[in-house]
Amino acid sequence: MSKEELGLDKNANDVALESEERRKFFSKSALIGAGVVAAPMTAAMFASTAQAQVKSAANSPVVHPGELDEYYGFWSGGHSGEVRIMGIPSMRELMRIPVFNIDSATGWGLTNESKHIKGESAHILAGDSHHPHMSMTDGSYNGKYVFINDKANSRVARIRCDIMKCDKMLTVPNVQAVHGLRVQKAPYTKYVVCNGEFEIPMNNDGKDGMEDVSTYRSLYNVINAETMEMAFQVMVDGNLDNTDADYDGKYFASTCYNSEMGMNLGEMITSERDHVVIFSLAACEAALKAGKFKTYNGNDVPVLDGRKGSELTRYIPVPKSPHGLNTSPNGEYFVANGKLSPTVSIISIKKLDDLFANKIKPRDTIVAEPELGLGPLHTAFDNKGNAYTTLFLDSQIAKWNVQDAIDAHNGKKVNYIRQKLDVHYQPGHNHTSQGETRDADGKWLIALCKFSKDRFLPVGPLKPENDQLIDISGDEMKLVHDGPAFAEPHDCMMVHRSKMKPLKIWPRNDPFFAPTHAQAKKDGVDVYTQNKVIRDGKKVRVYMTSIAPTYGMNEFKVKLGDEVTVIVTNLDQVEDVTHGFCMTNHGVQMEVGPQATSSITFIANKPGVQWYYCNWFCHALHMEMRGRMLVEA
């Protein structure tokens, strides 16, 4: 993004003027009272916030037409299987990134390029995405990748943030249902970590062990972020839920519910305590190096033994079925959210060295267990030492002060609860702007509410969820926007736009379509200059170019029953001129971005004239952008 677009091109004078305007506005709003609707901030005003040095400023969610948002939000699409890009604070949906689903607009799941990326799971057309998290360098977002899990099919995918497309997908072996996912925060994201949730027999081959529940295990999964291959797995006691990392590159932590290893609800919630598992990365890497691992199910992924008593892990008992696990941005604490307990457990990360050295007991790492309300699920943080915890059952966000909670735990008479704000309704995750990085800035909080009930016009029995935007820049949380959302934004993250550098036009040699270009080379076709039909037995490859408003080929001939691959290369170099290719009556549709190559394969199973057309609006003569496939009987 250019300086201009970011509003950074203003000279000092402009900034000073705007600051002056802002001061006037703030004093005025102070007079009217706290509940006023704030005047819109321009992009330049956002950029000049530091210079303006106005502290108790109310944020404004208003982003005027033509103005840009300050943050990119990455939203999980839950059981829609996709990821969405939101503009924050406007809450405008900017883009959808199909990942585990199929998508007829872009051809994701239909094109050869996307099938190649989906690999062995290309035949799976559904997914359940939960936790989108961006790669980091030294505890700050680096704008490179967003990782996302598929609980439904035990997969992890990576989105490349320059093109905003999924570029890698991995099915995690030896586990069922990959749930919590986070990244190593420091020194850089070498590993993506995620939890295997449902416990299964280690060799799950249906031969034996199915009846004996005591043999079931769940694994912690460590993935190499750059290659997107499994690095190793760690076997644990109990099953795992959510996870997060410290800011030193030493420890990961996961919550565990069902330490009982129950197979039904009653059995799963009998214990008063479950636990948080702490993983020592150094100990795991040393065990790996020393060859202290086993393999299962006929694959070669090393599985380390991190069950109770192991040197790789420590188990910290916490009250009942904890769910979210969140690291405070100052790197001091892991917070485990109680779910069935009205408390959260604050674990001191500083004390973990002593815990691993067996100098202290597991419970000695707990520095406070503040009571917040009913159903605490997830916690987010600002840059002023406050935490924000969703209370699912109370339909509230509890704002509380971390140090005060610790002081209260140590006997001091202090009220650590700052405010409780009603949200609508039943929030799962919440997220603060950059709050899972060192750059937590205390500006915005999102509450991802599972139910919207009466908040929107009724749209039938299936209702949207409600993503609520809350201003946390002042002393009080203020709800400023209701955002209906389709299934099911479990989690999100917000990154400042200064960290992002998306491309405007595809690089001609992009790895995304490298396999297609390699095939073209074998066929002796230069996809940028040639339009050509290559017959290879019953396989026909049709190479065509596109420049608005025409394809390089107005017609091509094949025989009934041929396997036809159409490869379109978009020669337009104009930003935003995307073409498409759709073969009518064949379920064939795809996007071809500027300078990109896309390909799709189908059987020519209908004789006669079959029209193809461009399905992405590209030109005044877009309707005329079409041609004929002549299928000889």
Ligand code: K7E
């Ligand atoms: Cu709480 Cu999958 Cu993070 Cu849903 S998870 S809420």
Ligand code: CUA
């Ligand atoms: Cu090309 Cu529409």
